[in-house]
Amino acid sequence: MHFVLQLIFSGVCVxxxxxxIAMGLSLTFWTTRTLNFGQGSLLMTASVATVALLxxxxxxxxxxxxGVLLAGGLMIVAERIAIRPLLKAGDxxxxxxxTLGLGIFLQGFVSTVFGSQAIAFxxxxxxxxxxxxxxxxxxxxxxxxxxxxSLTLMVAMELFLRRSAWGRAVRAVSHDADAAALAGIPVRxxxxxxxxxxxxxxxxxxxxxxxxxxxxxxxxxxxxxxxxFVAAVFGGMGNTAGALVGGVxxxxxxxxxxxxxxxxxxxxxxxAILMVxxxxxxxxxxxxxxxxxx
Amino acid sequence: MPDQTxxxxxxxxxxxxxVQAVRGVSLRxxxxxxxxxxxxxxxxxxxxxxxxxxLAPASAGRITLDGEDxxxxxxxxxxxxxxxxxxxxxxxxxxxxxxxxxxxxxxxRNRGGGFKTVADRVYEQFPMLTARRNTPAxxxxxxxxxxxxxxxxxxxxxxxxxxxEPSLGLAPVIVQQIFGFIESVxxxxxxxxxxxxxxxxxxxxxAHAGCVLRRGQVVRSGEAAALAADPTLSAAYLGG
Ligand SMILES: Nc1ncnc2c1ncn2[C@@H]1O[C@H](COP(=O)(O)OP(=O)(O)O)[C@@H](O)[C@H]1O
Ligand SMILES: [Mg+2]
Numbered sequence: 001m002h003f004v005l006q007l008i009f010s011g012v013c014v015x016x017x018x019x020x021i022a023m024g025l026s027l028t029f030w031t032t033r034t035l036n037f038g039q040g041s042l043l044m045t046a047s048v049a050t051v052a053l054l055x056x057x058x059x060x061x062x063x064x065x066x067g068v069l070l071a072g073g074l075m076i077v078a079e080r081i082a083i084r085p086l087l088k089a090g091d092x093x094x095x096x097x098x099t100l101g102l103g104i105f106l107q108g109f110v111s112t113v114f115g116s117q118a119i120a121f122x123x124x125x126x127x128x129x130x131x132x133x134x135x136x137x138x139x140x141x142x143x144x145x146x147x148x149x150s151l152t153l154m155v156a157m158e159l160f161l162r163r164s165a166w167g168r169a170v171r172a173v174s175h176d177a178d179a180a181a182l183a184g185i186p187v188r189x190x191x192x193x194x195x196x197x198x199x200x201x202x203x204x205x206x207x208x209x210x211x212x213x214x215x216x217x218x219x220x221x222x223x224x225x226x227x228x229f230v231a232a233v234f235g236g237m238g239n240t241a242g243a244l245v246g247g248v249x250x251x252x253x254x255x256x257x258x259x260x261x262x263x264x265x266x267x268x269x270x271x272a273i274l275m276v277x278x279x280x281x282x283x284x285x286x287x288x289x290x291x292x293x294x
Numbered sequence: 295m296p297d298q299t300x301x302x303x304x305x306x307x308x309x310x311x312x313v314q315a316v317r318g319v320s321l322r323x324x325x326x327x328x329x330x331x332x333x334x335x336x337x338x339x340x341x342x343x344x345x346x347x348x349l350a351p352a353s354a355g356r357i358t359l360d361g362e363d364x365x366x367x368x369x370x371x372x373x374x375x376x377x378x379x380x381x382x383x384x385x386x387x388x389x390x391x392x393x394x395x396x397x398x399x400x401x402x403r404n405r406g407g408g409f410k411t412v413a414d415r416v417y418e419q420f421p422m423l424t425a426r427r428n429t430p431a432x433x434x435x436x437x438x439x440x441x442x443x444x445x446x447x448x449x450x451x452x453x454x455x456x457x458x459e460p461s462l463g464l465a466p467v468i469v470q471q472i473f474g475f476i477e478s479v480x481x482x483x484x485x486x487x488x489x490x491x492x493x494x495x496x497x498x499x500x501a502h503a504g505c506v507l508r509r510g511q512v513v514r515s516g517e518a519a520a521l522a523a524d525p526t527l528s529a530a531y532l533g534g
Contacts, residue, residue: 184402
Protein backbone atom coordinates (compact mmCIF):
# COMPACT_ATOMS: atom_id res chain seq x y z
CA MET A 1 0.00 0.00 0.00
CA HIS A 2 2.67 2.42 1.02
CA PHE A 3 4.62 1.47 -2.04
CA VAL A 4 1.77 2.59 -4.29
CA LEU A 5 1.41 5.86 -2.42
CA GLN A 6 5.13 6.44 -2.68
CA LEU A 7 5.00 5.89 -6.42
CA ILE A 8 2.01 8.12 -6.88
CA PHE A 9 3.55 10.84 -4.78
CA SER A 10 6.83 10.85 -6.67
CA GLY A 11 4.85 10.74 -9.91
CA VAL A 12 2.91 13.83 -8.89
CA CYS A 13 6.16 15.63 -8.04
CA VAL A 14 8.02 14.92 -11.28
CA UNK A 15 4.74 15.50 -13.12
CA UNK A 16 4.53 19.00 -11.68
CA UNK A 17 7.98 19.65 -13.15
CA UNK A 18 6.84 18.35 -16.55
CA UNK A 19 3.95 20.76 -16.21
CA UNK A 20 6.36 23.68 -15.85
CA ILE A 21 8.17 22.67 -19.02
CA ALA A 22 4.82 22.16 -20.75
CA MET A 23 3.70 25.61 -19.66
CA GLY A 24 6.86 27.15 -21.10
CA LEU A 25 6.45 25.34 -24.39
CA SER A 26 2.79 26.32 -24.63
CA LEU A 27 3.57 29.98 -23.95
CA THR A 28 5.86 30.34 -26.93
CA PHE A 29 3.67 28.09 -29.03
CA TRP A 30 0.73 30.42 -28.53
CA THR A 31 2.58 33.67 -29.15
CA THR A 32 4.41 32.47 -32.29
CA ARG A 33 2.63 29.22 -33.33
CA THR A 34 6.03 27.52 -33.33
CA LEU A 35 7.46 24.78 -31.14
CA ASN A 36 10.86 25.44 -29.68
CA PHE A 37 12.78 22.18 -30.09
CA GLY A 38 15.82 23.86 -28.56
CA GLN A 39 14.07 24.10 -25.17
CA GLY A 40 15.60 20.87 -23.87
CA SER A 41 19.17 21.91 -24.53
CA LEU A 42 18.54 25.35 -23.05
CA LEU A 43 17.24 23.70 -19.93
CA MET A 44 20.26 21.40 -19.78
CA THR A 45 22.64 24.31 -20.26
CA ALA A 46 21.05 26.08 -17.29
CA SER A 47 21.62 23.14 -14.97
CA VAL A 48 25.15 22.43 -16.24
CA ALA A 49 25.98 26.10 -15.78
CA THR A 50 24.61 25.90 -12.25
CA VAL A 51 26.88 22.94 -11.48
CA ALA A 52 29.86 24.73 -12.97
CA LEU A 53 29.20 27.89 -10.97
CA LEU A 54 28.76 25.88 -7.78
CA UNK A 55 32.02 24.11 -8.56
CA UNK A 56 33.68 27.50 -8.89
CA UNK A 57 32.66 28.21 -5.31
CA UNK A 58 29.66 30.45 -5.90
CA UNK A 59 26.95 30.45 -3.21
CA UNK A 60 24.00 28.18 -4.01
CA UNK A 61 21.33 30.86 -4.40
CA UNK A 62 23.55 32.84 -6.73
CA UNK A 63 24.54 29.90 -8.89
CA UNK A 64 20.94 28.77 -9.34
CA UNK A 65 19.77 32.30 -10.09
CA UNK A 66 22.46 32.78 -12.73
CA GLY A 67 21.76 29.36 -14.25
CA VAL A 68 18.05 30.14 -14.55
CA LEU A 69 18.70 33.63 -15.90
CA LEU A 70 21.05 32.10 -18.45
CA ALA A 71 18.17 29.91 -19.67
CA GLY A 72 15.97 33.01 -19.96
CA GLY A 73 18.73 34.89 -21.79
CA LEU A 74 19.43 32.03 -24.18
CA MET A 75 15.75 32.03 -25.05
CA ILE A 76 16.05 35.62 -26.23
CA VAL A 77 18.84 34.44 -28.51
CA ALA A 78 16.77 31.45 -29.65
CA GLU A 79 13.84 33.70 -30.55
CA ARG A 80 16.07 36.18 -32.32
CA ILE A 81 18.08 33.74 -34.45
CA ALA A 82 15.96 30.59 -34.72
CA ILE A 83 12.37 31.85 -34.80
CA ARG A 84 11.96 35.50 -35.80
CA PRO A 85 13.85 35.37 -39.13
CA LEU A 86 11.88 32.30 -40.19
CA LEU A 87 8.48 33.72 -39.36
CA LYS A 88 9.12 36.59 -41.76
CA ALA A 89 9.01 34.04 -44.57
CA GLY A 90 5.29 33.43 -44.09
CA ASP A 91 4.36 29.78 -44.10
CA UNK A 92 7.91 28.48 -43.73
CA UNK A 93 8.40 25.53 -41.40
CA UNK A 94 12.09 26.42 -41.18
CA UNK A 95 11.82 26.97 -37.43
CA UNK A 96 11.66 23.19 -36.97
CA UNK A 97 15.16 22.92 -38.37
CA UNK A 98 16.54 26.06 -36.76
CA THR A 99 15.30 25.35 -33.23
CA LEU A 100 16.44 21.71 -33.45
CA GLY A 101 19.76 22.93 -34.83
CA LEU A 102 20.21 25.37 -31.99
CA GLY A 103 19.48 22.59 -29.50
CA ILE A 104 21.96 20.21 -31.09
CA PHE A 105 24.57 22.95 -31.25
CA LEU A 106 24.18 23.74 -27.54
CA GLN A 107 24.32 20.07 -26.63
CA GLY A 108 27.52 19.68 -28.66
CA PHE A 109 28.98 22.79 -27.14
CA VAL A 110 28.32 21.60 -23.58
CA SER A 111 29.69 18.12 -24.41
CA THR A 112 32.87 19.68 -25.75
CA VAL A 113 33.41 21.88 -22.71
CA PHE A 114 32.25 19.56 -19.93
CA GLY A 115 32.50 16.14 -21.56
CA SER A 116 29.50 13.93 -22.26
CA GLN A 117 29.68 12.03 -18.96
CA ALA A 118 27.11 12.61 -16.24
CA ILE A 119 28.19 15.31 -13.83
CA ALA A 120 27.16 15.06 -10.17
CA PHE A 121 24.62 17.68 -9.21
CA UNK A 122 25.03 18.59 -5.53
CA UNK A 123 22.16 18.72 -3.03
CA UNK A 124 21.03 22.31 -2.81
CA UNK A 125 18.60 22.48 0.09
CA UNK A 126 17.71 18.99 1.27
CA UNK A 127 19.77 15.85 1.08
CA UNK A 128 18.25 13.14 -1.10
CA UNK A 129 17.74 10.99 2.03
CA UNK A 130 15.87 13.62 4.08
CA UNK A 131 12.23 12.83 4.55
CA UNK A 132 9.15 14.02 6.40
CA UNK A 133 6.39 11.83 7.77
CA UNK A 134 3.08 12.61 6.13
CA UNK A 135 0.16 10.64 7.57
CA UNK A 136 2.38 7.63 8.06
CA UNK A 137 3.94 7.79 4.63
CA UNK A 138 7.58 8.71 4.38
CA UNK A 139 7.88 11.51 1.91
CA UNK A 140 11.15 12.76 0.50
CA UNK A 141 11.80 16.36 1.47
CA UNK A 142 13.36 17.01 -1.91
CA UNK A 143 10.29 15.81 -3.74
CA UNK A 144 8.05 17.81 -1.48
CA UNK A 145 10.08 20.97 -2.08
CA UNK A 146 9.99 20.36 -5.83
CA UNK A 147 6.23 19.94 -5.73
CA UNK A 148 5.75 23.06 -3.63
CA UNK A 149 7.94 25.20 -5.86
CA SER A 150 6.33 23.90 -9.06
CA LEU A 151 2.82 24.58 -7.81
CA THR A 152 3.83 28.04 -6.63
CA LEU A 153 5.26 28.83 -10.03
CA MET A 154 2.15 27.57 -11.80
CA VAL A 155 -0.06 29.76 -9.62
CA ALA A 156 2.25 32.74 -10.16
CA MET A 157 2.11 32.15 -13.91
CA GLU A 158 -1.67 31.97 -13.88
CA LEU A 159 -1.91 35.20 -11.87
CA PHE A 160 0.53 36.89 -14.24
CA LEU A 161 -1.51 35.86 -17.28
CA ARG A 162 -4.83 36.96 -15.79
CA ARG A 163 -4.04 39.91 -13.58
CA SER A 164 -1.21 41.87 -15.18
CA ALA A 165 -1.22 44.05 -18.28
CA TRP A 166 1.75 42.19 -19.79
CA GLY A 167 0.18 38.84 -18.98
CA ARG A 168 -3.06 39.84 -20.67
CA ALA A 169 -0.98 41.10 -23.58
CA VAL A 170 0.58 37.62 -23.90
CA ARG A 171 -2.92 36.16 -24.12
CA ALA A 172 -4.09 38.82 -26.56
CA VAL A 173 -1.12 38.20 -28.86
CA SER A 174 -1.84 34.46 -28.67
CA HIS A 175 -5.45 35.07 -29.74
CA ASP A 176 -4.85 37.51 -32.55
CA ALA A 177 -1.53 39.29 -32.97
CA ASP A 178 -2.87 41.88 -35.45
CA ALA A 179 -5.74 42.90 -33.22
CA ALA A 180 -3.32 43.04 -30.28
CA ALA A 181 -0.98 45.39 -32.17
CA LEU A 182 -3.93 47.64 -32.96
CA ALA A 183 -4.67 47.80 -29.23
CA GLY A 184 -1.26 49.38 -28.74
CA ILE A 185 0.44 46.18 -27.57
CA PRO A 186 4.11 45.98 -28.59
CA VAL A 187 3.79 42.51 -30.09
CA ARG A 188 7.52 41.87 -30.60
CA UNK A 189 8.31 42.64 -27.00
CA UNK A 190 5.47 40.46 -25.80
CA UNK A 191 6.85 37.58 -27.87
CA UNK A 192 10.33 38.08 -26.41
CA UNK A 193 8.77 38.18 -22.95
CA UNK A 194 7.03 34.86 -23.57
CA UNK A 195 10.37 33.32 -24.54
CA UNK A 196 12.09 34.65 -21.44
CA UNK A 197 9.29 33.31 -19.23
CA UNK A 198 9.47 29.99 -21.03
CA UNK A 199 13.24 29.85 -20.49
CA UNK A 200 13.00 30.72 -16.83
CA UNK A 201 10.35 28.03 -16.26
CA UNK A 202 12.48 25.49 -18.14
CA UNK A 203 15.63 26.54 -16.28
CA UNK A 204 13.98 26.08 -12.90
CA UNK A 205 12.50 22.76 -14.03
CA UNK A 206 15.96 21.60 -15.16
CA UNK A 207 17.58 22.46 -11.83
CA UNK A 208 14.81 20.67 -9.94
CA UNK A 209 15.07 17.51 -12.02
CA UNK A 210 18.86 17.56 -11.71
CA UNK A 211 18.40 17.88 -7.98
CA UNK A 212 16.22 14.78 -7.85
CA UNK A 213 18.29 12.61 -10.16
CA UNK A 214 21.57 13.84 -8.72
CA UNK A 215 23.36 14.13 -12.07
CA UNK A 216 23.24 16.12 -15.26
CA UNK A 217 24.58 15.26 -18.69
CA UNK A 218 24.37 17.00 -22.06
CA UNK A 219 21.53 14.74 -23.21
CA UNK A 220 19.18 15.00 -20.23
CA UNK A 221 17.30 18.05 -21.42
CA UNK A 222 16.02 16.44 -24.57
CA UNK A 223 14.08 13.72 -22.76
CA UNK A 224 12.60 16.26 -20.41
CA UNK A 225 11.52 18.44 -23.28
CA UNK A 226 9.78 15.52 -24.94
CA UNK A 227 7.99 14.77 -21.67
CA UNK A 228 7.03 18.45 -21.48
CA PHE A 229 5.59 18.26 -25.00
CA VAL A 230 3.60 15.19 -24.10
CA ALA A 231 2.26 16.85 -20.96
CA ALA A 232 1.32 19.96 -22.95
CA VAL A 233 -0.46 18.08 -25.71
CA PHE A 234 -2.12 15.76 -23.22
CA GLY A 235 -3.37 18.72 -21.20
CA GLY A 236 -4.75 20.50 -24.26
CA MET A 237 -1.88 22.89 -25.00
CA GLY A 238 -3.25 26.02 -23.53
CA ASN A 239 -3.94 26.67 -19.94
CA THR A 240 -2.13 26.18 -16.68
CA ALA A 241 -4.64 23.67 -15.33
CA GLY A 242 -4.32 21.56 -18.46
CA ALA A 243 -0.53 21.58 -18.29
CA LEU A 244 -0.68 20.56 -14.64
CA VAL A 245 -3.12 17.71 -15.17
CA GLY A 246 -1.18 16.57 -18.25
CA GLY A 247 2.15 16.67 -16.43
CA VAL A 248 0.89 14.95 -13.31
CA UNK A 249 -0.90 12.18 -15.24
CA UNK A 250 2.26 11.53 -17.20
CA UNK A 251 4.41 11.52 -14.04
CA UNK A 252 2.12 9.14 -12.18
CA UNK A 253 1.74 6.69 -15.07
CA UNK A 254 5.48 6.73 -15.53
CA UNK A 255 6.27 6.00 -11.87
CA UNK A 256 3.64 3.25 -11.61
CA UNK A 257 5.07 1.57 -14.69
CA UNK A 258 8.56 2.05 -13.25
CA UNK A 259 7.53 0.53 -9.92
CA UNK A 260 5.52 -2.47 -11.12
CA UNK A 261 6.95 -3.26 -14.55
CA UNK A 262 10.45 -1.93 -14.99
CA UNK A 263 12.16 1.42 -14.78
CA UNK A 264 13.53 0.82 -18.26
CA UNK A 265 9.96 0.75 -19.58
CA UNK A 266 8.94 3.92 -17.73
CA UNK A 267 9.00 6.35 -20.62
CA UNK A 268 8.02 3.88 -23.29
CA UNK A 269 4.92 2.66 -21.49
CA UNK A 270 3.90 6.13 -20.46
CA UNK A 271 4.04 7.22 -24.08
CA ALA A 272 2.09 4.21 -25.26
CA ILE A 273 -0.69 4.88 -22.76
CA LEU A 274 -0.83 8.53 -23.71
CA MET A 275 -1.01 7.67 -27.39
CA VAL A 276 -4.05 5.56 -26.68
CA UNK A 277 -5.67 8.34 -24.67
CA UNK A 278 -4.97 10.90 -27.38
CA UNK A 279 -6.38 8.62 -30.04
CA UNK A 280 -9.64 8.71 -28.09
CA UNK A 281 -9.48 12.39 -27.21
CA UNK A 282 -7.28 14.16 -29.78
CA UNK A 283 -7.73 17.67 -28.39
CA UNK A 284 -6.25 16.61 -25.04
CA UNK A 285 -8.03 16.56 -21.73
CA UNK A 286 -8.67 20.29 -21.48
CA UNK A 287 -8.32 21.22 -25.13
CA UNK A 288 -10.95 23.29 -26.81
CA UNK A 289 -11.38 23.41 -30.49
CA UNK A 290 -10.02 26.74 -31.54
CA UNK A 291 -12.56 29.37 -32.35
CA UNK A 292 -12.44 29.79 -36.07
CA UNK A 293 -11.84 33.28 -37.28
CA UNK A 294 -14.69 34.73 -39.26
CA MET B 295 -3.66 68.18 -27.73
CA PRO B 296 -1.74 68.62 -31.01
CA ASP B 297 -3.33 70.62 -33.79
CA GLN B 298 -5.83 68.53 -35.65
CA THR B 299 -5.13 68.91 -39.30
CA UNK B 300 -6.60 65.58 -40.29
CA UNK B 301 -5.38 62.41 -41.88
CA UNK B 302 -3.67 62.80 -45.19
CA UNK B 303 -2.70 60.01 -47.58
CA UNK B 304 -0.53 60.62 -50.64
CA UNK B 305 0.27 58.17 -53.41
CA UNK B 306 -0.23 55.12 -51.22
CA UNK B 307 0.56 51.68 -52.60
CA UNK B 308 0.16 48.26 -50.98
CA UNK B 309 1.55 45.06 -52.46
CA UNK B 310 1.25 41.43 -51.47
CA UNK B 311 3.97 39.85 -53.56
CA UNK B 312 2.77 40.15 -57.15
CA VAL B 313 -0.68 41.42 -56.15
CA GLN B 314 -1.02 45.17 -56.02
CA ALA B 315 -4.00 45.82 -53.77
CA VAL B 316 -3.76 49.61 -53.49
CA ARG B 317 -2.45 51.73 -56.38
CA GLY B 318 -1.55 55.34 -55.77
CA VAL B 319 -4.40 56.33 -53.49
CA SER B 320 -4.47 59.91 -52.22
CA LEU B 321 -7.17 61.13 -49.90
CA ARG B 322 -7.76 63.39 -46.99
CA UNK B 323 -10.01 63.04 -43.97
CA UNK B 324 -10.96 66.39 -42.46
CA UNK B 325 -10.93 66.57 -38.66
CA UNK B 326 -14.24 65.75 -37.05
CA UNK B 327 -15.82 64.22 -40.14
CA UNK B 328 -16.83 60.80 -41.36
CA UNK B 329 -15.30 59.64 -44.63
CA UNK B 330 -16.79 56.64 -46.38
CA UNK B 331 -14.61 54.38 -48.53
CA UNK B 332 -16.81 52.39 -50.85
CA UNK B 333 -16.02 49.58 -53.21
CA UNK B 334 -16.91 46.03 -54.14
CA UNK B 335 -15.33 42.99 -52.55
CA UNK B 336 -11.62 42.89 -53.40
CA UNK B 337 -11.43 46.58 -54.33
CA UNK B 338 -8.67 47.18 -51.78
CA UNK B 339 -10.63 48.82 -48.93
CA UNK B 340 -9.22 46.64 -46.15
CA UNK B 341 -5.71 46.90 -47.54
CA UNK B 342 -5.99 50.68 -47.54
CA UNK B 343 -7.20 50.67 -43.94
CA UNK B 344 -4.43 48.29 -42.90
CA UNK B 345 -1.84 50.49 -44.52
CA UNK B 346 -3.17 53.45 -42.54
CA UNK B 347 -2.97 51.58 -39.24
CA UNK B 348 0.33 49.91 -40.14
CA LEU B 349 -0.68 46.25 -40.39
CA ALA B 350 0.07 46.20 -44.12
CA PRO B 351 3.31 48.00 -45.00
CA ALA B 352 2.99 50.72 -47.64
CA SER B 353 5.32 50.01 -50.55
CA ALA B 354 5.10 53.65 -51.59
CA GLY B 355 3.42 56.83 -50.45
CA ARG B 356 3.06 58.88 -47.32
CA ILE B 357 0.58 58.95 -44.46
CA THR B 358 0.43 61.95 -42.16
CA LEU B 359 -1.62 62.21 -38.99
CA ASP B 360 -2.12 65.76 -37.73
CA GLY B 361 0.97 66.80 -39.64
CA GLU B 362 3.17 63.96 -38.34
CA ASP B 363 4.52 61.46 -40.86
CA UNK B 364 3.50 58.03 -39.49
CA UNK B 365 4.36 55.96 -42.58
CA UNK B 366 7.29 54.22 -40.90
CA UNK B 367 5.73 53.66 -37.48
CA UNK B 368 4.68 50.21 -36.29
CA UNK B 369 0.98 49.52 -35.64
CA UNK B 370 1.22 49.79 -31.87
CA UNK B 371 2.98 53.14 -32.12
CA UNK B 372 0.24 54.46 -34.38
CA UNK B 373 -2.35 53.06 -31.99
CA UNK B 374 -0.76 54.98 -29.13
CA UNK B 375 -0.85 58.17 -31.17
CA UNK B 376 -4.62 58.06 -31.14
CA UNK B 377 -5.34 56.04 -34.27
CA UNK B 378 -7.77 53.21 -33.63
CA UNK B 379 -8.68 50.49 -36.12
CA UNK B 380 -11.51 47.97 -35.82
CA UNK B 381 -10.76 45.11 -38.21
CA UNK B 382 -13.13 43.47 -40.64
CA UNK B 383 -15.06 40.43 -39.48
CA UNK B 384 -15.56 41.31 -35.80
CA UNK B 385 -12.12 40.32 -34.63
CA UNK B 386 -12.15 40.46 -30.88
CA UNK B 387 -10.45 38.21 -28.35
CA UNK B 388 -13.05 35.45 -28.41
CA UNK B 389 -11.95 33.48 -25.38
CA UNK B 390 -11.52 36.54 -23.19
CA UNK B 391 -14.48 38.04 -21.37
CA UNK B 392 -16.13 41.26 -22.47
CA UNK B 393 -14.45 43.08 -19.61
CA UNK B 394 -11.04 41.62 -20.47
CA UNK B 395 -11.45 42.74 -24.07
CA UNK B 396 -12.01 46.28 -22.84
CA UNK B 397 -9.14 45.92 -20.40
CA UNK B 398 -6.69 44.74 -23.06
CA UNK B 399 -7.72 47.67 -25.23
CA UNK B 400 -7.06 49.99 -22.30
CA UNK B 401 -3.83 48.52 -20.84
CA UNK B 402 -1.32 49.87 -23.34
CA ARG B 403 -3.04 52.99 -24.56
CA ASN B 404 -4.47 54.58 -21.45
CA ARG B 405 -3.60 58.12 -20.64
CA GLY B 406 -3.82 57.64 -16.91
CA GLY B 407 -7.01 57.46 -14.88
CA GLY B 408 -8.82 54.35 -13.76
CA PHE B 409 -10.07 51.53 -15.93
CA LYS B 410 -13.19 51.15 -13.82
CA THR B 411 -14.48 54.61 -14.72
CA VAL B 412 -14.11 54.03 -18.46
CA ALA B 413 -15.59 50.53 -18.23
CA ASP B 414 -18.59 51.92 -16.36
CA ARG B 415 -19.07 54.48 -19.10
CA VAL B 416 -19.15 51.65 -21.66
CA TYR B 417 -21.80 49.75 -19.70
CA GLU B 418 -23.81 52.94 -19.37
CA GLN B 419 -23.57 53.42 -23.13
CA PHE B 420 -24.52 49.80 -23.90
CA PRO B 421 -26.54 48.53 -20.91
CA MET B 422 -27.02 45.09 -22.43
CA LEU B 423 -23.29 44.45 -22.06
CA THR B 424 -23.47 44.85 -18.27
CA ALA B 425 -24.92 41.41 -17.65
CA ARG B 426 -22.43 39.88 -20.03
CA ARG B 427 -19.25 41.47 -18.74
CA ASN B 428 -17.80 38.13 -17.62
CA THR B 429 -18.99 36.17 -20.66
CA PRO B 430 -16.39 35.13 -23.25
CA ALA B 431 -16.73 37.60 -26.11
CA UNK B 432 -16.99 34.73 -28.61
CA UNK B 433 -20.36 33.79 -27.14
CA UNK B 434 -22.05 37.15 -27.69
CA UNK B 435 -24.44 37.90 -30.52
CA UNK B 436 -23.04 39.69 -33.56
CA UNK B 437 -24.54 43.01 -32.51
CA UNK B 438 -23.15 42.74 -28.99
CA UNK B 439 -19.73 41.83 -30.38
CA UNK B 440 -19.81 44.93 -32.57
CA UNK B 441 -20.63 47.01 -29.48
CA UNK B 442 -17.65 45.53 -27.65
CA UNK B 443 -15.40 46.19 -30.63
CA UNK B 444 -16.52 49.81 -30.94
CA UNK B 445 -16.22 50.37 -27.20
CA UNK B 446 -12.74 48.83 -27.14
CA UNK B 447 -11.63 50.88 -30.13
CA UNK B 448 -12.90 54.05 -28.46
CA UNK B 449 -11.85 53.28 -24.90
CA UNK B 450 -8.93 55.71 -24.87
CA UNK B 451 -10.78 58.46 -26.76
CA UNK B 452 -8.74 58.21 -29.97
CA UNK B 453 -8.68 61.14 -32.37
CA UNK B 454 -9.03 58.85 -35.39
CA UNK B 455 -11.10 55.74 -35.87
CA UNK B 456 -10.95 53.30 -38.80
CA UNK B 457 -13.93 50.98 -39.17
CA UNK B 458 -13.81 48.09 -41.64
CA GLU B 459 -17.30 47.02 -42.72
CA PRO B 460 -19.08 47.46 -39.40
CA SER B 461 -22.43 46.44 -40.92
CA LEU B 462 -21.22 43.07 -42.18
CA GLY B 463 -23.47 40.20 -41.13
CA LEU B 464 -25.69 42.24 -38.82
CA ALA B 465 -29.47 42.53 -38.83
CA PRO B 466 -30.83 45.85 -40.24
CA VAL B 467 -32.10 47.02 -36.84
CA ILE B 468 -28.67 46.49 -35.28
CA VAL B 469 -26.99 48.21 -38.23
CA GLN B 470 -29.23 51.24 -37.60
CA GLN B 471 -28.22 51.29 -33.95
CA ILE B 472 -24.50 50.84 -34.68
CA PHE B 473 -24.47 53.59 -37.29
CA GLY B 474 -26.41 55.88 -34.98
CA PHE B 475 -23.70 55.34 -32.42
CA ILE B 476 -20.91 55.95 -34.96
CA GLU B 477 -22.54 59.22 -35.96
CA SER B 478 -22.88 60.32 -32.33
CA VAL B 479 -19.21 59.55 -31.66
CA UNK B 480 -18.20 61.87 -34.49
CA UNK B 481 -20.61 64.59 -33.42
CA UNK B 482 -20.03 64.51 -29.66
CA UNK B 483 -16.36 63.56 -29.37
CA UNK B 484 -15.23 65.11 -32.64
CA UNK B 485 -13.55 61.84 -33.58
CA UNK B 486 -12.42 61.69 -37.21
CA UNK B 487 -13.82 58.48 -38.69
CA UNK B 488 -12.94 56.57 -41.82
CA UNK B 489 -15.41 53.90 -42.59
CA UNK B 490 -15.34 51.37 -45.39
CA UNK B 491 -18.40 49.56 -46.64
CA UNK B 492 -19.66 47.59 -49.60
CA UNK B 493 -23.17 48.84 -48.92
CA UNK B 494 -22.94 52.43 -50.15
CA UNK B 495 -26.37 53.61 -48.96
CA UNK B 496 -25.78 52.90 -45.26
CA UNK B 497 -22.35 54.48 -45.22
CA UNK B 498 -23.29 57.59 -47.20
CA UNK B 499 -26.18 58.31 -44.85
CA UNK B 500 -23.80 59.11 -41.99
CA ALA B 501 -20.71 60.19 -43.96
CA HIS B 502 -19.71 63.74 -44.87
CA ALA B 503 -17.42 62.78 -47.72
CA GLY B 504 -16.69 59.62 -49.61
CA CYS B 505 -14.70 57.94 -52.31
CA VAL B 506 -15.07 54.82 -54.40
CA LEU B 507 -12.25 52.33 -54.85
CA ARG B 508 -11.98 50.03 -57.79
CA ARG B 509 -9.07 47.65 -58.28
CA GLY B 510 -7.05 49.62 -55.78
CA GLN B 511 -7.64 53.04 -57.31
CA VAL B 512 -9.88 55.93 -56.35
CA VAL B 513 -12.36 56.25 -59.21
CA ARG B 514 -14.81 58.73 -57.66
CA SER B 515 -14.75 61.05 -54.72
CA GLY B 516 -16.76 63.93 -53.40
CA GLU B 517 -19.32 64.96 -50.84
CA ALA B 518 -21.44 62.17 -49.46
CA ALA B 519 -24.68 63.81 -50.55
CA ALA B 520 -23.47 64.12 -54.12
CA LEU B 521 -22.31 60.50 -54.23
CA ALA B 522 -25.56 59.30 -52.70
CA ALA B 523 -27.57 61.22 -55.31
CA ASP B 524 -25.66 59.66 -58.20
CA PRO B 525 -27.77 56.83 -59.62
CA THR B 526 -24.92 55.44 -61.74
CA LEU B 527 -22.64 54.89 -58.77
CA SER B 528 -23.69 51.48 -57.57
CA ALA B 529 -24.26 50.07 -61.02
CA ALA B 530 -20.89 51.21 -62.26
CA TYR B 531 -18.56 50.53 -59.36
CA LEU B 532 -20.11 48.62 -56.57
CA GLY B 533 -21.14 45.49 -58.38
CA GLY B 534 -24.89 46.14 -58.21
N1 LIG C 1 -2.82 39.06 -47.16
C1 LIG C 1 -3.02 39.09 -48.49
N2 LIG C 1 -2.19 38.42 -49.31
C2 LIG C 1 -2.37 38.45 -50.66
N3 LIG C 1 -3.34 39.11 -51.27
C3 LIG C 1 -4.20 39.80 -50.51
C4 LIG C 1 -4.08 39.83 -49.08
N4 LIG C 1 -5.08 40.60 -48.58
C5 LIG C 1 -5.78 41.03 -49.65
N5 LIG C 1 -5.26 40.56 -50.79
C6 LIG C 1 -5.74 40.86 -52.16
O1 LIG C 1 -5.74 42.26 -52.31
C7 LIG C 1 -6.90 42.68 -52.99
C8 LIG C 1 -7.67 43.67 -52.16
O2 LIG C 1 -8.20 43.01 -51.02
P1 LIG C 1 -8.89 43.77 -49.82
O3 LIG C 1 -8.03 44.91 -49.44
O4 LIG C 1 -9.20 42.78 -48.77
O5 LIG C 1 -10.22 44.32 -50.50
P2 LIG C 1 -11.63 44.68 -49.86
O6 LIG C 1 -11.45 44.94 -48.41
O7 LIG C 1 -12.07 45.88 -50.62
O8 LIG C 1 -12.53 43.51 -50.11
C9 LIG C 1 -7.69 41.43 -53.34
O9 LIG C 1 -7.38 41.07 -54.64
C10 LIG C 1 -7.17 40.41 -52.36
O10 LIG C 1 -7.24 39.13 -52.90
MG1 LIG D 1 -12.32 44.10 -46.85
